Amino acid sequence: MPKRTPFVGGNWKMNLDGARSRALAEATAAHAAAHRGAEVCVFPPFVYIPGVAAARGASLVGGQDCSAEKEGAFTGQVSAAMLVDAGCSQVLIGHSERRHGLGETDAVLSKKLSRALEAGLCPVVCVGETLAEREAGRAHDVIRTQLRGTLGGHALDAARLVIAYEPVWAIGTGRTASADDAAEAHRTVRQTLADLYDVRFAESVRVIYGGSVNAKNAAELFAREEIDGGLVGGASLVAADFATIVAAAARRVQ
Ligand code: 13P
Numbered sequence: 001m002p003k004r005t006p007f008v009g010g011n012w013k014m015n016l017d018g019a020r021s022r023a024l025a026e027a028t029a030a031h032a033a034a035h036r037g038a039e040v041c042v043f044p045p046f047v048y049i050p051g052v053a054a055a056r057g058a059s060l061v062g063g064q065d066c067s068a069e070k071e072g073a074f075t076g077q078v079s080a081a082m083l084v085d086a087g088c089s090q091v092l093i094g095h096s097e098r099r100h101g102l103g104e105t106d107a108v109l110s111k112k113l114s115r116a117l118e119a120g121l122c123p124v125v126c127v128g129e130t131l132a133e134r135e136a137g138r139a140h141d142v143i144r145t146q147l148r149g150t151l152g153g154h155a156l157d158a159a160r161l162v163i164a165y166e167p168v169w170a171i172g173t174g175r176t177a178s179a180d181d182a183a184e185a186h187r188t189v190r191q192t193l194a195d196l197y198d199v200r201f202a203e204s205v206r207v208i209y210g211g212s213v214n215a216k217n218a219a220e221l222f223a224r225e226e227i228d229g230g231l232v233g234g235a236s237l238v239a240a241d242f243a244t245i246v247a248a249a250a251r252r253v254q
Contacts, residue, residue, distance in 0.1 A: 106149025
């Protein structure tokens with residue numbers, strides 16, 4: 001099996017201010033430097049990206065979203081090329097707060113993925129079911145449909161792609177998926193990637209878990225062979241907690 005470098009993302013969402021984002025970037029850079037076995041990436045609000053990029057040290061910086069369009073009359077949007085220009089190497093595509101919060105469809109997200117790839121960004125593509133979908137026994141169908149709809153038809157480099165499995169019911173709720181449920185969902189992600197591409201591709205892509213990851217549960221989640229790291233919201237805003245989570249991911253390669 002190909003060796004996969006753990007990946008930990010800190011999705012800051014719409015939090016912090018300029019000074020606090022730079023301070024958190026510096027603290028996170030120190031954790032990244034101390035745990036070089038893992039890739040660590042922060043996703044600040046757009047306006048703080050240049051300040052965070054200047055303070056990023058060993059950590060990566062990504063955008064929380066990019067436009068589906070290349071450039072032009074799209075008020076309020078930020079292009080993939082602008083993210084690169086501001087210092088980003090990664091971008092989140094299809095976070096549930098955009099899929100469900102803003103009604104972004106797989107077709108729109110597929111266009112966003114095109115723009116990200118053209119600009120040379122590494123995409124972190126998010127998928128995950130709602131509580132109603134899980135209770136209806138449709139979680140794995142939803143994961144497959146979202147992956148096919150967003151990734152299908154794109155030429156992708158497995159080493160530059162991360163898939164984040166984020167069940168909507170676990171995001172910001174304090175209700176984490178069990179390690180067993182997360183691992184099972186990650187196997188569905190890999191099986192779908194194997195169907196879309198091939199087994200080697202599927203085994204090379206990092207698949208990470210998001211949804212109420214914290215300093216207490218990270219080690220148990222990351223101990224599972226299927227779970228290559230995490231996409232962390234609330235706990236990424238607390239430097240000490242994020243440090244513990246990064247350390248837990250880095251232990252996968254020791
Ligand atoms: P929480 O860690 O706050 O549940 O958020 C998860 C998330 O949405 C990361 O992208």
